[in-house]
Amino acid sequence: MCSGCSSLSLALSLFTNSHTLSSDRGGSIPVEIRTAVELQRINLIHRHLARLSEAAMSQSSLPASSIAPLKCSRADGIHTQEETDGNPIYDPHVIDAKMVQKLVYDGLVWSSLHGLVVGDRAVQRSGTVPGVGMVHAPFSLLPMAFPEGHWKQAGELAPIFNELIDRVSLDGQFLQDSLSRTKRVDEFTSRLLDIHARMMEINKKEEIRLGLNRSDYMLDAQTKLLLQIEFNTISSSFPGLSCLVSKLHRNLLSHYGIHLGLDYVKVPKNAAVDQFADALAKAWCEYNNSRAIVMIVVQPEERNMYDQHWLSALYNTHGVATVRKTLAEIDGESELLADGTLIINGEAVAVVYLRAGYAPTDYPSESEWRARLLMEQSSAIKCPSVAYHLAGTKKIQQELAKPNVLERFLNDKDDIDRLRKCFAGLWSLDDSDAVRDAIERPELYVMKPQREGGGNNIYGDDVRENLLRLQNEGTEENAAYILMQRIFPTVSPAFLIRQGICHKEHAISELGVYGAYLRNKERVIVNEQCGYLMRTKVSTSNEGGVAAGFAVLDSLYLT
Numbered sequence: 302m303c304s305g306c307s308s309l310s311l312a313l314s315l316f317t318n319s320h321t322l323s324s325d326r327g328g329s330i331p332v333e334i335r336t337a338v339e340l341q342r343i344n345l346i347h348r349h350l351a352r353l354s355e356a357a358m359s360q361s362s363l364p365a366s367s368i369a370p371l372k373c374s375r376a377d378g379i380h381t382q383e384e385t386d387g388n389p390i391y392d393p394h395v396i397d398a399k400m401v402q403k404l405v406y407d408g409l410v411w412s413s414l415h416g417l418v419v420g421d422r423a424v425q426r427s428g429t430v431p432g433v434g435m436v437h438a439p440f441s442l443l444p445m446a447f448p449e450g451h452w453k454q455a456g457e458l459a460p461i462f463n464e465l466i467d468r469v470s471l472d473g474q475f476l477q478d479s480l481s482r483t484k485r486v487d488e489f490t491s492r493l494l495d496i497h498a499r500m501m502e503i504n505k506k507e508e509i510r511l512g513l514n515r516s517d518y519m520l521d522a523q524t525k526l527l528l529q530i531e532f533n534t535i536s537s538s539f540p541g542l543s544c545l546v547s548k549l550h551r552n553l554l555s556h557y558g559i560h561l562g563l564d565y566v567k568v569p570k571n572a573a574v575d576q577f578a579d580a581l582a583k584a585w586c587e588y589n590n591s592r593a594i595v596m597i598v599v600q601p602e603e604r605n606m607y608d609q610h611w612l613s614a615l616y617n618t619h620g621v622a623t624v625r626k627t628l629a630e631i632d633g634e635s636e637l638l639a640d641g642t643l644i645i646n647g648e649a650v651a652v653v654y655l656r657a658g659y660a661p662t663d664y665p666s667e668s669e670w671r672a673r674l675l676m677e678q679s680s681a682i683k684c685p686s687v688a689y690h691l692a693g694t695k696k697i698q699q700e701l702a703k704p705n706v707l708e709r710f711l712n713d714k715d716d717i718d719r720l721r722k723c724f725a726g727l728w729s730l731d732d733s734d735a736v737r738d739a740i741e742r743p744e745l746y747v748m749k750p751q752r753e754g755g756g757n758n759i760y761g762d763d764v765r766e767n768l769l770r771l772q773n774e775g776t777e778e779n780a781a782y783i784l785m786q787r788i789f790p791t792v793s794p795a796f797l798i799r800q801g802i803c804h805k806e807h808a809i810s811e812l813g814v815y816g817a818y819l820r821n822k823e824r825v826i827v828n829e830q831c832g833y834l835m836r837t838k839v840s841t842s843n844e845g846g847v848a849a850g851f852a853v854l855d856s857l858y859l860t
């Protein structure tokens with residue numbers, strides 16, 4: 302099929318397209334320009350791979366792909382725009398169209414058979430009734446190349462961040478002070494701070510502390526620095542589905558890797574869900590009441606419920622019973638005993654694991670806030686406590702990046718240097734130099750309110766507009782935001798699959814590293830890295846959420 306000539310012209314047309322890539326809110330994405338020699342090299346690899354995959358095709362008949370209109374049938378001729386670590390890698394994306402169809406079909410079958418699924422928006426009850434209206438989770442057909450050195454670096458940072466966040470959470474005054482201006486303009490953060498202040502007043506001690514977190518990073522293409530996007534301390538999503546995507550990719554590569562020039566062992570194994578489940582079960586053990594249960598706090602409607610069920614099926618894996626409750630249900634069905642025991646429908650709760658409660662919309666009435674307070678007052682282990690939740694806010698992230706603040710919480714100079722190296726530029730809106738620069742060059746910044754869950758950040762020209770508006774108004778509202786350096790990861794071609802349709806896109810990726818931390822008084826029981834989440838999105842999209850529809854689940858391929 303593809304002669305050298307046609308693939309060269311395809312590569313060229315791709316090259317031209319990529320040149321005009323720009324973010325939808327004005328920030329242009331730097332794209333490397335290819336020399337003729339490089340294009341020729343790509344072309345050669347391409348022809349070689351095409352021959353290999355054609356040989357593979359002739360041996361087996363293709364599955365009829367009546368399932369989905371495959372938009373990516375013209376997959377031939379793609380090339381990566383830049384090798385991730387500067388060394389030539391075997392290009393994972395130079396694949397013949399029939400091979401892509403086969404991979405897509407197998408990937409969709411695998412997802413359906415293995416529970417890599419989410420609720421389908423098109424089906425009304427899919428967010429409330431399990432087993433109704435399931436669709437495969439959006440995923441990337443092949444793993445994303447990622448340099449091994451940076452992968453190791455991210456893993457080594459996990460225990461240092463653990464220690465840092467744990468100490469920050471114990472410094473109630475630091476949390477209250479750092480967030481005091483935010484409190485005046487942000488009602489949601491203010492409510493959390495009120496609960497936190499009440500706990501400080503009664504000198505409430507959390508002896509057993511459980512953190513199930515995810516630290517997110519992007520690899521900056523220009524500086525080759527691994528930079529932290531943020532540290533999630535509440536409701537870190539996808540420990541369940543991310544493991545499945547790693548398995549899916551290892552499975553596809555073990556079948557087809559030889560034709561793709563890819564080796565499945567380069568996709569790191571991912572046991573996030575098992576390690577999180579172990580940490581939950583160990584926390585339950587520490588509570589030391591064999592009749593107590595684990596309570597998962599959820600939103601009334603949750604299309605990402607299967608990710609949660611992968612983790613919360615603790616009875617099957619550890620013999621621990623769980624219940625799922627919304628905040629409103631907890632308000633109606635629970636009580637606090639004099640000794641602090643939290644009771645729900647007559648059963649004692651050992652661990653409260655929050656997969657809701659991170660956004661203002663989770664608190665439509667006072668009922669939900671009553672539930673949050675009641676849980677906080679109880680002796681149940683909270684994952685997270687309000688202090689942990691606050692320690693993960695964007696404002697605290699920005700405060701920690703200020704000179705001499707890390708020194709307040711950590712002693713080891715090497716640890717401090719390592720953390721600093723992964724901090725992107727972070728500024729308060731008090732910083733007039735930063736604000737002036739962001740108004741001049743808004744495409745280099747992201748403006749963030751104190752929110753979780755995606756879709757809240759401000760990019761491009763909107764940064765300028767909002768900053769100017771805040772300046773004119775001269776109110777305290779600027780304390781609701783922070784400014785962050787915008788990170789530009791390497792752009793690579795990828796096949797993104799959503800609703801059974803494969804889209805060939807220019808994509809960027811974000812690596813999340815899960816961590817679990819459990820301690821009982823002075824005894825640290827768990828402090829470990831727990832697998833990873835790769836999210837890949839169209840390079841022109843600003844936000845990164847999978848559930849919010851911006852990104853797909855992915856895994857990584859070490860280079």
Ligand SMILES: Nc1ncnc2c1ncn2[C@@H]1O[C@H](COP(=O)(O)OP(=O)(O)OP(=O)(O)O)[C@@H](O)[C@H]1O
Pocket residue numbers: 517530531533725747749752753754755756757758785786787788789811843844845846
């Ligand atoms: N400094 C940055 N440079 C480039 N992209 C960014 C930056 N900060 C955030 N993003 C993008 O926006 C997404 C959401 O950002 P962030 O994680 O800060 O918000 P969030 O609302 O807490 O989201 P989540 O629910 O995923 O935790 C990120 O996943 C990333 O794709």
Ligand SMILES: *[C@@H]1O[C@H](CO)[C@@H](O)[C@H](O)[C@H]1NC(C)=O
Pocket residue numbers: 459460462463464465466467468470510511512513514515534685689690692693815816817818828829830
């Ligand atoms: C998780 O967060 C808690 C506080 O939120 C912290 O104590 C713990 O060290 C963190 N652990 C990891 C692995 O990130």
Ligand SMILES: *[C@@H]1O[C@H](CO)[C@@H](O)[C@H](O)[C@H]1NC(C)=O
Pocket residue numbers: 589
């Ligand atoms: C656990 O509970 C049992 C009985 O309820 C008690 O005898 C034991 O001392 C407790 N263990 C710890 C470590 O608190």
Ligand SMILES: [Mg+2]
Pocket residue numbers: 531532533752753754
């Ligand atoms: Mg977040």
